[in-house]
Each structure stands twice: as structure tokens, then as C-alpha cells.
Amino acid sequence: xxxxxxxxxxxxxxxxxxxxxxxxxxxxxxxxxxxSDFYHPLLNDSKQVKEKDRYELRGFIQEKAVAWAxxxxxxxxxxxxxxxxxxxxxxxxxxxxxxxxxxxxLIDGNRFRSFSGISHRCIVKGDSLYASIAAxxxxxxxxxxxxxxxxxxxxxxxxxxxxxxYGTKVHRDAIxxxxxxxxxxxxxxxxxxxxxxx
Numbered sequence: 019x020x021x022x023x024x025x026x027x028x029x030x031x032x033x034x035x036x037x038x039x040x041x042x043x044x045x046x047x048x049x050x051x052x053x054s055d056f057y058h059p060l061l062n063d064s065k066q067v068k069e070k071d072r073y074e075l076r077g078f079i080q081e082k083a084v085a086w087a088x089x090x091x092x093x094x095x096x097x098x099x100x101x102x103x104x105x106x107x108x109x110x111x112x113x114x115x116x117x118x119x120x121x122x123x124l125i126d127g128n129r130f131r132s133f134s135g136i137s138h139r140c141i142v143k144g145d146s147l148y149a150s151i152a153a154x155x156x157x158x159x160x161x162x163x164x165x166x167x168x169x170x171x172x173x174x175x176x177x178x179x180x181x182x183x184y185g186t187k188v189h190r191d192a193i194x195x196x197x198x199x200x201x202x203x204x205x206x207x208x209x210x211x212x213x214x215x216x
Contacts, residue, residue, distance in 0.1 A: 020061060020147065020148060020149040021148050022056060022148075022149050023148075023150075024122065024148060025122070028120075028121035028122040029120050029121045030051065030122045031113065031122070031123055032049070032051075032144070032148055032153060033126065034048060034144075034152075034154035034155040034158055035105050035158055036048075036064070036155070036162040036163075038101055039184065039185075040184050040185075040203070041189060042169075042178065042183035042203065043093065043169060044093060044096070044162070044165065045090065045096060046088060046158045046159075046162040047089055047090070047105065047108035047109040047111070047112045048086065048089075048112055048153075048155070049086065049087050049109070049115070049154060050079065050154045051084040051116065052150045056082060056083075061156070063143075063152055064145070064152070064155040064158075064160075069163075072156055075153075075156045076157060076160045079157060080157075085117050085118040086154075086157060087112045087115035089111030089112040090108055090162070091108045093202065093203050097205040101206075102129075103131075109125070109130070109133075110131070110133055119136075121136065121137070122137050122138065122139065124138070124148055126141060126143075126144040126145045126151045126155065127140055162182070163182055166182040172201075173199050175196055176189055176193070177192065183201075193208060
């Protein structure tokens, strides 16, 4: 069962990203402050939740959260500053968009660039441990999926409606046939022959 807080004394926001490892599309991040009694039986790391359940959770989280925000950084900016810096930038944009200021940030992962004036804790696999981080993962994932579904109609050959920009075989085969488009991350030096980045 997910924990509702890391500690009791400070107002916490969970922070997570979606799309960091994709070949195409923006990186998204979400920040979520939940009430201390928040509960939904389906809430978990977004990768462990069925698509239809993620959208049910998104509505519930947006309705019940003390505050939430989602932000993104586009492909050109990712190429300019690198994906790690872009991920942190998206997280910072989400945090500063919260209507309620948190006193402690719970970051999914092992690294973070400090946000001015707010302490943080990095928690590896935090989206499977803390409700606020899991909620952030749900919002970031569903908002990014919606965005990639829209981009799909501009370039249907890449199969983004199904792969959301990740390096699946369909996506790699399409890159071999059609090359890269404006929404691909050029700095990733995408290798269409294997699923890894080099």
C-alpha cells in the first residue's frame, strides 16, 4: 500500500516525469499535493496501471488534490539543454505552477536540481512508494499520452498513438523508412536498428 506522506510536519508535493526516454515528443512533469487522507485503490506507479484506469485516476486526482500542475519542455529545448536538464526544467515549471506552495518536494528518482526555497528528497522508485509521487506519475503520463495522440495525426507512420514516441520496432522501422521528423529529439542520436540510444 502506498504511503500518504514522507513526514507529517511539512506540506509535501510529489513530483514525477513522463517521456524522458522517448525518441520523440516533449518531456512532461507533474507536481501534486494530496490531502493526508487521500486514497484510491487503483493508484500506483503509472506503468503498473491500465490505460483506462489511469484516466479514471486522473479525474479523481484532479478533483481531490490540494493542488496539482503539469508542465512540459519541447523537443528543441531538450536538444539544446539535454534531457536531464529538460526534465528538471519541466519539474520546476510544474512546481512553480502549483497554487499552493509546498514545503517539501518528493522527487521520483535519484537526482534533482534544487528548487529555490523548498527542500527536497529524491526517492528511487518513489512512484511505487508514495501516493503523491504516484499521482504525479499518473498526471504526467496521461497528459503526455494525450499530446502524443495529437501528434500522431501529423505523422501517423511512426505509430505514436500506440508507442507514444518510445523506441518500439514499429517506430524504429518507420525511422529507417521515412527518417526523422520535426518532433524527434535530434540530440539523442537515435539508432533505428536497435532499441537503445547510443
